[in-house]
Amino acid sequence: MLEPENAAEGQALMRLATTTSDADAYALAIFSCRHEIGAGARGDCALLSYAQWARIEPDNAVPWLSVADDAQQRGDRSTLEAALIRASKARYSDPHWDQISKLFASDALAAQPPAIQVGLAIRLLGIQAALPIPDPHGLMQYCGTAVQADQDRVRTCGDLAATLIEHSRTAVEVSIGARVAERVGWADPRLAGLRDEADAMRWQMARMWQKSGQEDLLNCDSLARLRSHMAARAQVGERGWLHQELAASGVTTEQAAERWRALLREQPMRQSESQKPTL
Numbered sequence: 001m002l003e004p005e006n007a008a009e010g011q012a013l014m015r016l017a018t019t020t021s022d023a024d025a026y027a028l029a030i031f032s033c034r035h036e037i038g039a040g041a042r043g044d045c046a047l048l049s050y051a052q053w054a055r056i057e058p059d060n061a062v063p064w065l066s067v068a069d070d071a072q073q074r075g076d077r078s079t080l081e082a083a084l085i086r087a088s089k090a091r092y093s094d095p096h097w098d099q100i101s102k103l104f105a106s107d108a109l110a111a112q113p114p115a116i117q118v119g120l121a122i123r124l125l126g127i128q129a130a131l132p133i134p135d136p137h138g139l140m141q142y143c144g145t146a147v148q149a150d151q152d153r154v155r156t157c158g159d160l161a162a163t164l165i166e167h168s169r170t171a172v173e174v175s176i177g178a179r180v181a182e183r184v185g186w187a188d189p190r191l192a193g194l195r196d197e198a199d200a201m202r203w204q205m206a207r208m209w210q211k212s213g214q215e216d217l218l219n220c221d222s223l224a225r226l227r228s229h230m231a232a233r234a235q236v237g238e239r240g241w242l243h244q245e246l247a248a249s250g251v252t253t254e255q256a257a258e259r260w261r262a263l264l265r266e267q268p269m270r271q272s273e274s275q276k277p278t279l
Contacts, residue, residue, distance in 0.1 A: 023057040027096035030066075031131060054086070061090035061163050062173075065139055072138030080138055087139075088159035093168040098237060100128045104230030117223060136176045143183045157184045158191055165194045169237025171205045174198055196257040203260035204242045 030053060033045035050070055053063035064087035071079035103109065109120055143157035157180055164177025178198035181191045233241045246256055 021056055023053075023060070024096055024099060026053050026056055028099065054083075058086070059091040061087040061093040061160070061168075062095045064090060065136070068142070069136075069138035072141060080142065084139065084142055084160065085156055088156045088163065090163055091167065093164055093173050094237070095131075095170060095173070097128070097131050097170060098234050100124055100131070101230040101234035104227055105234050110227070114223075121223060121226065136179070139176070139180065140183070143180045145183070147183055148185065154184055154188070158188055161191060162194060165198050165201075168239055171201060171238050171242060174201045174239055178202070196253050199257035199260040200246060200253040201239060201242055203256045203263070204246045206260075206263070208242065208245065 026048075029048055030050070033048055050063055050066035054060075054067055057063060064083045068080045068083035068087065071077075071083060103124055104121065109117060112120065139160065142153065143160070147153045147157055161177045161181035161184060164173045164180065168174055168177065175198070177194075181188075181194055181198070184191060186192055186195050229241065232244060236244070246253070251259075
């Protein structure tokens with residue numbers, strides 16, 4: 001959770017959010033108050049709402065999905081359905097996490113002494129790790145096992161899956177979109193072509209996580225590579241960056257997708273092997 005350094009700074013952030021039409025600023029305030037939005041919210045956080053974020057940025061699926069999840073928790077079925085329909089018609093999906101990547105890539109960070117750069121990089125990575133992962137509970141309930149009985153819901157959920165897989169900026173949105181598409185059914189001609197896209201991104205993300213786990217931030221070369229990666233992510237988003245890295249690897253989307261599926265097939269076998277009694 002992004003915590004303001006003190007109450008005065010928190011109040012200033014909320015005042016900025018309630019008077020701005022800047023989506024980045026409003027999203028930052030939402031991040032800071034994410035456990036205190038909606039019914040029962042107190043203090044400055046009570047001034048914020050997912051509905052206002054959606055009004056500021058109506059073409060972004062993320063605030064509409066937040067409106068839907070909030071409605072689901074209140075048992076407001078009509079608002080949930082209306083919000084998911086709006087999300088399904090959104091032109092893009094962006095939770096505004098790239099603010100952290102922009103700071104990584106900034107000239108201000110590069111101008112600091114190496115030791116300060118390392119400290120700032122570790123702090124920024126910690127902030128990034130604390131950013132709220134989109135909660136798809138309302139979405140997944142709406143696009144649940146009963147979805148096949150309602151063609152309107154199939155269409156809405158299929159459009160949402162396509163938006164999250166093709167027009168998002170983060171890997172987690174691609175993953176959520178893939179889960180929705182699986183619920184609707186990959187056999188749907190509109191969704192069959194998205195399966196490779198989603199699985200390729202899953203494979204590439206796993207590959208990049210494995211590589212990053214071997215990086216030593218105290219090494220100047222590693223820090224330079226991280227800043228380069230963050231600069232690319234700030235420009236095209238995490239999903240776009242993964243696409244670039246996949247293209248540079250020489251592995252096609254189809255090949256990457258098949259490698260991901262092979263990993264999934266291997267997991268039950270490995271679990272079964274690990275459970276065998278030893279002699």
